[in-house]
Amino acid sequence: MSVLINFKICDNAVECSGIEVCPTGALFWDEENKTIGIDNSKCTSCGTCESSCPVNAIKVAKTDEEYEEIKKAIDEDPRKISDLFIERYGAMPIHPDALISYDDLDKEIDIIKKSLLVELFREDDLECLRRSIPIREMIPGEDIVFRKVDVKNDVETSEKYAVSKFPCLIFLKEGKILGKVEGYFGEKDRDVFQNKINQMIGNE
Numbered sequence: 344m345s346v347l348i349n350f351k352i353c354d355n356a357v358e359c360s361g362i363e364v365c366p367t368g369a370l371f372w373d374e375e376n377k378t379i380g381i382d383n384s385k386c387t388s389c390g391t392c393e394s395s396c397p398v399n400a401i402k403v404a405k406t407d408e409e410y411e412e413i414k415k416a417i418d419e420d421p422r423k424i425s426d427l428f429i430e431r432y433g434a435m436p437i438h439p440d441a442l443i444s445y446d447d448l449d450k451e452i453d454i455i456k457k458s459l460l461v462e463l464f465r466e467d468d469l470e471c472l473r474r475s476i477p478i479r480e481m482i483p484g485e486d487i488v489f490r491k492v493d494v495k496n497d498v499e500t501s502e503k504y505a506v507s508k509f510p511c512l513i514f515l516k517e518g519k520i521l522g523k524v525e526g527y528f529g530e531k532d533r534d535v536f537q538n539k540i541n542q543m544i545g546n547e
């Protein structure tokens with residue numbers, strides 16, 4: 344007896360309706376990993392969570408065969424949470440020119456002689472995806488190149504830039520880090536965020 348979550352369409356938030364309605368604690372909020380946790384040893388396959396999910400992301404399997412079928416369907420689901428966030432929350436779509444791979448980040452740093460503002464984010468990080476502030480508009484002037492890098496689970500990049508919180512904005516010139524702003528700033532924190540960006544860029 345198992346419950347499965349399709350994280351390709353799940354907001355993965357502490358407010359999950361499945362957690363709220365589960366009578367056994369099989370679904371819970373994993374604070375350490377900031378994700379919905381599943382303890383299938385507690386799941387009775389009652390189905391309460393499945394019918395409570397507004398985006399149909401929770402599925403309950405009563406048999407091993409059902410489990411395999413659901414898992415296969417989730418694995419093959421072509422949807423991406425980032426696309427859904429754009430649709431659901433109006434988050435800013437990422438301009439393809441601004442998005443580079445983390446493998447290319449070092450090359451860009453060497454090639455681009457202008458100042459470089461890099462946003463390191465994780466596509467599967469809820470707070471990164473919820474960001475709807477268009478950062479490009481907050482960068483003064485045309486002399487700063489803006490790039491976004493999905494670091495996925497690349498520990499090396501996170502360690503190299505000493506990132507303690509995502510998303511993380513790093514301001515670089517000639518490879519030297521001149522400033523950093525870490526964490527998520529929503530629309531209501533726009534002024535605070537703008538001040539932090541101005542301060543960081545002012546370090547140049």
Ligand code: SF4
Pocket residue numbers: 345346364365366367368369370385386387388389390391392393403
């Ligand atoms: S099926 Fe029932 S017991 Fe299992 S996770 Fe969902 S609500 Fe909890």
